[in-house]
Amino acid sequence: MARGKSFKVSFKPTYQNQAMLFPPDLNEMVSADHPVRVVDRIVESIDIGLLLARYKPGGTSSYHPRMLLKVLVYAYMNNIYSSRKIEDVLGRDIYFLWLSGMSKPDHNTINRFRSGRLQKILQPIFSQVVLLLCDEGLLSLKELYTDGTKIEANANRYSFVWGKSISNNREKIKKQLNELWQYAQSIAAAELNSPTDPTDPGPIDSSKIKEVIDSINQALSEVAKQEAIDPKIRQKLNYARKHWPDALDRYDQQEQILKGRKSYSKTDPDATFMRMKEDHMKNGQLKPGYNVQISTNNQYILSYSIHQNPTDTLTLPPHLSSHIKHLKTKPSNVTADAGYGSEQNYKWLENRRITAYVKHNQFDRNQNKNIRQKKRFTVDQLPYDKDQDTFTCPAGKKLINQGSFKSHSHSGYEQTITKYKCESCAWCRLKKECHKQKGSRVIEVNQQYRQLKKRADKRLNTKRGIQKRKRRCFEVEPVFANIKHNHMFKRFMLRGIEKVNIEMGLLALAHNIRKKVA
Known part of the structure; x- marks a missing residue:
């Protein structure tokens, strides 16, 4: 470089105000492998006859429901849940412009379509997408992994x-x-x-x-x-x-x-106050919400359902009934945690010949030898003689059948409870450790539930059962983590269980398509 000689900085020219002879082609600006094309292809391939039937002839023209459905699914894939924000991106985002064909419905149109037109229509549409994914070999409808989470409702936290x-x-x-x-x-x-x-x-x-x-x-x-x-x-x-x-x-x-x-x-009467992990006041406060149940396979959501019950125990039969109804396929086995291990659920699955890899509330405790040794006086640890219908306490005394009575759970499920009384606890050196009852010990046993738990223990401790238990941890829970934390959906936008069902369907659709294109 010669001394004293300076060079001018060179910039590329910009043509911001340059008129174009031919307008740009949006189709050329969207790459062939972009996720928005997958959304377009999937929604184009499904039957929306039920949705089209919601429109009445006459009057002014309407935006096509297939286009609006594509826009909603792609918006939920990109963490855009507000109808006003969807309206905003429809005017400036090239992928939304391509997907809508340059149509620009306003937020009222989007919200009416989402909360009104899609009621009781989205679940059959979602099931069609699941069947498409199944045909591609991405998932199986026979093996389910079921779990639930609580998502806050769009309601006042202090009005109840x-x-x-x-x-x-x-x-x-x-x-x-x-x-x-x-x-x-x-x-x-x-x-x-x-x-x-x-x-x-x-x-x-x-x-x-x-x-x-x-x-x-x-x-x-x-x-x-x-x-x-x-x-x-x-x-x-x-x-x-x-x-x-x-x-x-x-x-x-x-x-x-x-x-x-x-x-x-009071602001969303369908929402029930539940204790949630996401506690804004860090004091165990109850918040209005819904119990969301999903069944997955290969981390794809196969079915979803919304419940008003805070506990998971009563949700399994209606959730699986909905799964069978919409997918027209009965699963061969279901894997779930201890929150579902009730007599009613075990019996329901057994009657439908669905293999249950479902823990009961004492399963994990029974696997620990130290805990089992400390709890040797509990009813589950007492040896039972089926022929004589008696239990034996650690001191060697017999607990004799005193008769049975009927009992009903909170859901109205009828149970048969049998009473057993020890022949004599007088002068027993283990009495203080065994029980605190006056006189001889009396226990109440649900024999049917006891047998169902024993069969569940045997099934869960097989090689296949252990494999199922291990897989459950990375099947359902990562799906909830992805929706709630990675995609920041921790509170529903709409009110009422029917509309919440729509939002959950859109979330499930968005999750499955995201996973397919990942």
């Missing part, structure tokens, strides 16, 4: 109704009504003419309240002509007549919404 509060308030009203009735009887027994007795243990309603209060008022009015009535009693009666009937009507409406649940949110 508790079933226990309703029953407590009813009891308070009944108690106070009884006190008023007793007072009226003490001074005006002859004047009381109500055929309804508030001390009756049966349920009370607004009509019964009005009848009793009117009767008390009438009786006290007759007495007031001759002697003074306590003004506090008058005040209570006026308050009761004004507020209690409306309160009882409100409690009736709330109990209809609860439908056996313990709680619900």
Whole structure:
């Protein structure tokens, strides 16, 4: 380089304001192997006849539902869940522009399509996609791995109704009504003419309240002509007549919404308050949410269902029934954790000849020899003689059958419980370790459940059972982690169980297509 000689910096020219003779072709700007083309190809290959039937002829033209479905699926694949954000990317993102064919539906159109048109339609569409993936050999419909997680509802965290509060308030009203009735009887027994007795243990309603209060008022009015009535009693009666009937009507409406649940949110009545791992206040607070159940194979989601029950125990039969209904295929085996190991679930699977690799709540504890040695006095550890129908305690004493009785679980499932009583615990040196009951030890055993657990233990400890247990850990849980943490979906956007079902379907579709193109 010559001394003193300078060089000018050279930049590539820009043509920002240059007019184009021919506009750019979007198809050429989207690479052949881009995920957006996979979305387009899959949605084009499925039957959307049920969705098309939702549209009525006449009126102005509508955006094609197949195009809107493609846009929604691709948006959920890219962590775009808000209808306003989808509207935004439809005006500037080249892949969305290509997918929509330059159409630009607004957020209201997108939201109406998602929350209205797709109701009860998306699940059959999702099942078609699962069957396509199965035909490509990417998954199997015969082996299921099932688990659940809780996702927060789009509802106020501090606005709720508790079933226990309703029953407590009813009891308070009944108690106070009884006190008023007793007072009226003490001074005006002859004047009381109500055929309804508030001390009756049966349920009370607004009509019964009005009848009793009117009767008390009438009786006290007759007495007031001759002697003074306590003004506090008058005040209570006026308050009761004004507020209690409306309160009882409100409690009736709330109990209809609860439908056996313990709680619900006022802003989303379908949501139940549940304890979740994602705790914004770090104090174990309950939050409104839904119990999401999925079944996977090869980390593909085969089926999903939404439940209002916080526990997994009661979700397995309805979830698998939905799986069989939509995929028209019964699985040969199901693998799940101890949250599903109930007598009802074991029996349900056994009746349908589905092999259950499902733990019960004592399985992991029974695998540990140290824990098993410490818990040698528990019922599960007592030797049982089937011929004599007796248990033997660690001291060698027999526990003899005392008869059976019927019991019902929270779901209404009938169980048979058998009582066994030790022949004598007097002077036993192990009594303090064995039990704290007065007199001889009495145990209650569900023999059918006990046999089902023994069969589950045997199945889970086979070579195939151990393999299934190991595989379950990296089948379902990574799918939830991918959706909730990698793709930041921790709270539903829509309200109501039907709309939440749609969102879960879109999430499942997005997950499966993402995995296919990965």
